Amino acid sequence: MAAGFRFPPFPLAVAEQPASTISTEPELDTDTNIFEAKSPEYCVYERIPQPSADILTQVARSLPALLPEPDINFDSIFEDKSHHDYTVISTISSPPITSTQSLEMLVADKKYDEALRVLDELLEVGTEIPFSFSYEKAAIAALKVTAQTVAEMDHQIQTFRKWFSLIPRADQSRPRSFHRLVDRIMLSPLNSLRLIMEFGLVAAEKGFISSTLHRVTSVVSMYGDPDIAIQYIDELRRRNRTFLEQSLKDTGADVDGLDRKFHAGVVGVAVRTLASAGRLEHAVRLIPDPLKTIFHLTPYTYNFLIRKLESTQDSRYLPHINFIAQHKSETRYRSTGLRRMPTIKLAMSIRCLVKVGEFDLADFAENVSLFSSVSPRRMKQDLATALRALKDGFRALSPSRRPHPLTVVHFIERYLSSGRTRAIPLLRNCVLRSTVGSSSYILAEMLFHARRGNPDLVIRTFVTHFYVVGVPRDELLLRMDAMETPESPDIWAARPQVKLYPDTVHAAVVWRALLEVSEDERSLEGLYSKLLKFADLKSTATSVLHPSVPYLHPPPAWKTGVAASAFTPFIRRMCYAFGAERGALVLKDMFKIGIMPTIYQLTEIAMEYSRTGDVTRTFSLLDQVEFAAKDWDKKHDNETVRRRAQDLIPRVDRVFYIAIIRGFLRSDKISAAREVERRMFQRYGYVRGKSQYLDDLYTDLQTAERADNFPSRLVRAITSYYSLLLTALSSSLYRPECITLPQMALYKMNIRFASLSVVHR
Numbered sequence: 001m002a003a004g005f006r007f008p009p010f011p012l013a014v015a016e017q018p019a020s021t022i023s024t025e026p027e028l029d030t031d032t033n034i035f036e037a038k039s040p041e042y043c044v045y046e047r048i049p050q051p052s053a054d055i056l057t058q059v060a061r062s063l064p065a066l067l068p069e070p071d072i073n074f075d076s077i078f079e080d081k082s083h084h085d086y087t088v089i090s091t092i093s094s095p096p097i098t099s100t101q102s103l104e105m106l107v108a109d110k111k112y113d114e115a116l117r118v119l120d121e122l123l124e125v126g127t128e129i130p131f132s133f134s135y136e137k138a139a140i141a142a143l144k145v146t147a148q149t150v151a152e153m154d155h156q157i158q159t160f161r162k163w164f165s166l167i168p169r170a171d172q173s174r175p176r177s178f179h180r181l182v183d184r185i186m187l188s189p190l191n192s193l194r195l196i197m198e199f200g201l202v203a204a205e206k207g208f209i210s211s212t213l214h215r216v217t218s219v220v221s222m223y224g225d226p227d228i229a230i231q232y233i234d235e236l237r238r239r240n241r242t243f244l245e246q247s248l249k250d251t252g253a254d255v256d257g258l259d260r261k262f263h264a265g266v267v268g269v270a271v272r273t274l275a276s277a278g279r280l281e282h283a284v285r286l287i288p289d290p291l292k293t294i295f296h297l298t299p300y301t302y303n304f305l306i307r308k309l310e311s312t313q314d315s316r317y318l319p320h321i322n323f324i325a326q327h328k329s330e331t332r333y334r335s336t337g338l339r340r341m342p343t344i345k346l347a348m349s350i351r352c353l354v355k356v357g358e359f360d361l362a363d364f365a366e367n368v369s370l371f372s373s374v375s376p377r378r379m380k381q382d383l384a385t386a387l388r389a390l391k392d393g394f395r396a397l398s399p400s401r402r403p404h405p406l407t408v409v410h411f412i413e414r415y416l417s418s419g420r421t422r423a424i425p426l427l428r429n430c431v432l433r434s435t436v437g438s439s440s441y442i443l444a445e446m447l448f449h450a451r452r453g454n455p456d457l458v459i460r461t462f463v464t465h466f467y468v469v470g471v472p473r474d475e476l477l478l479r480m481d482a483m484e485t486p487e488s489p490d491i492w493a494a495r496p497q498v499k500l501y502p503d504t505v506h507a508a509v510v511w512r513a514l515l516e517v518s519e520d521e522r523s524l525e526g527l528y529s530k531l532l533k534f535a536d537l538k539s540t541a542t543s544v545l546h547p548s549v550p551y552l553h554p555p556p557a558w559k560t561g562v563a564a565s566a567f568t569p570f571i572r573r574m575c576y577a578f579g580a581e582r583g584a585l586v587l588k589d590m591f592k593i594g595i596m597p598t599i600y601q602l603t604e605i606a607m608e609y610s611r612t613g614d615v616t617r618t619f620s621l622l623d624q625v626e627f628a629a630k631d632w633d634k635k636h637d638n639e640t641v642r643r644r645a646q647d648l649i650p651r652v653d654r655v656f657y658i659a660i661i662r663g664f665l666r667s668d669k670i671s672a673a674r675e676v677e678r679r680m681f682q683r684y685g686y687v688r689g690k691s692q693y694l695d696d697l698y699t700d701l702q703t704a705e706r707a708d709n710f711p712s713r714l715v716r717a718i719t720s721y722y723s724l725l726l727t728a729l730s731s732s733l734y735r736p737e738c739i740t741l742p743q744m745a746l747y748k749m750n751i752r753f754a755s756l757s758v759v760h761r
Contacts, residue, residue: 079346131168136163148548177211215498228272233286279555309324365378407444427441438465472534563599587601619675662697
């Protein structure tokens with residue numbers, strides 16, 4: 001027997017003696033045959049006090065000799081359920097929760113990590129999970145945190161696909177646009193092409209690709225590998241056709257016709273985007289052969305591609321031009337009446353066609369509007385009329401009618417100076433309703449912020465509205481994180497519907513803003529090294545903060561990674577920090593990369609040479625520029641005119657001469673300044689009273705020549721003051737609100753207000 005205290009088996013059923021007969025004396029020997037042999041365990045019972053023993057005897061007498069059999073109703077073992085204590089429990093009882101319901105409840109409670117573990121287990125055992133739109137929240141949550149490594153990005157994309165695949169198909173639900181999810185993917189500063197492509201494929205499987213077709217296809221064609229982009233288009237079409245076959249198999253609908261319409265739409269977007277990106281060879285590959293296919297592109301797409309091919313003046317594309325021109329057709333659109341529609345109503349019709357999904361007709365209507373003969377309205381002086389003219393100009397689809405960015409800048413300056421702000425966001429919202437003219441307007445806002453000395457607003461505007469291309473993304477994001485959130489509503493805050501494709505001019509303004517926030521010479525050198533790396537399209541920039549999301553590289557249409565105008569502020573800073581020799585090395589770097597310096601970079605170098613009194617190098621540079629200008633004057637062919645329009649070759653102007661003269665005046669080289677003035681007069685002439693800038697210049701020259709009547713020191717101080725003010729006012733980042741009242745008298749010396757603008761560079 002196990003150790004411990006144990007009571008012996010009581011003969012309760014046969015105890016007949018009264019309590020008084022129980023004796024504490026030792027047992028007789030004659031009892032050994034009846035009871036067990038005594039053991040130490042019996043000592044415990046013997047030591048029980050007499051009253052306790054009597055109680056045990058009484059209990060034993062009350063029990064029956066034989067216990068009855070248990071009732072077959074096992075419920076009788078427990079309490080009676082009819083009791084009122086059980087009433088509430090009985091009424092709230094519910095059927096058990098299934099595993100798929102548990103999954104949906106976890107997602108509803110935002111326990112996404114635990115929900116993902118349950119989802120993986122269900123998928124592993126092959127459990128069929130009902131579709132639900134509640135899983136869209138989990139798909140968005142999967143993208144909330146940016147992956148830091150490539151492995152994390154792979155896991156993030158897989159997680160996103162798992163959740164988004166549980167969304168109901170389009171034929172099983174009401175139409176959905178997934179605004180939150182699309183904005184999270186497409187409007188993020190960190191645009192992952194892999195994620196965008198994955199989203200498009202799943203959307204095609206579910207039948208939701210129509211609302212995002214243009215955005216997904218265009219960004220993949222613009223910044224992705226062109227060969228992969230073509231394969232991606234084929235995969236989109238295959239998945240969309242599979243959806244059509246599954247959803248329309250019992251309806252008798254024309255699946256082939258819908259497939260042809262989708263194919264024409266996605267190929268049309270890809271062709272136009274590839275052509276805009278400078279990938280003309282791949283754009284031509286997508287053109288269907290009318291003899292071998294049953295779908296055709298829109299006339300607008302054909303005309304767009306022909307114009308792009310002709311603009312290259314490359315004889316290799318001549319067969320393609322003839323082929324496209326021969327097979328394009330407008331038979332579907334001749335009866336629409338679009339050609340006879342007024343331009344104002346035509347623009348409204350285009351927006352309506354886009355809204356209802358008739359992208360082909362919208363493209364054709366836009367093509368018709370490009371050849372409109374309506375002349376642009378003139379801007380008048382009052383602000384109300386100017387605002388209406390700007391709105392009309394941005395609504396027009398013809399590029400010739402769109403307002404120039406500087407025109408918008410001047411309007412913003414005038415309007416804000418009146419103390420009002422309401423029209424600024426209204427004008428922006430009006431422009432951003434369509435991508436036509438949006439890039440030009442946002443450029444105007446960036447220039448306005450740059451001129452007012454707000455580099456942070458320049459950066460924020462660019463990151464908000466454009467894909468981050470051609471600029472160092474890490475620096476922009478770090479600067480964005482360091483910005484203070486405005487306490488009051490900001491008139492410059494905006495939430496665009498789509499992101500725009502930047503041009504080199506937009507990137508140039510951002511480089512200027514980054515340079516302005518650089519603190520010392522070390523940061524200047526580091527930023528310049530990155531500029532050289534981005535300028536060379538052959539080099540590949542990598543991200544340190546987010547290596548899992550590769551940079552979006554500029555398309556071939558950019559020719560170079562950055563524009564020549566991006567180097568202008570670096571030349572100015574290099575000259576002031578390290579001298580004219582260091583600024584001249586910037587020109588050498590530009591030649592190495594294949595970027596031809598323009599008159600604006602040469603003006604900076606010439607002004608620095610003259611300011612330091614280096615007459616020899618100043619005139620050497622002046623001679624070279626004048627020789628190039630004379631060579632231009634001898635040529636009048638179309639190639640020269642085209643290159644002039646694109647500013648691929650430097651061209652001398654009055655600003656170039658005036659900057660040199662001002663520099664010589666500051667360095668007290670009066671005779672050299674008079675010689676430059678003579679050359680300028682010989683080339684352009686001079687009529688007093690026609691230009692206040694020139695009048696002031698000639699007055700300063702005459703004052704300097706009469707220096708014998710003034711202390712030489714005073715003359716140098718005056719000319720130095722004029723030169724410094726010229727430099728401040730000539731900068732494209734000048735800030736008129738920082739000019740004091742005495743300086744306003746010299747405000748007329750701002751000769752580079754428009755000519756040094758980024759837009760003209």
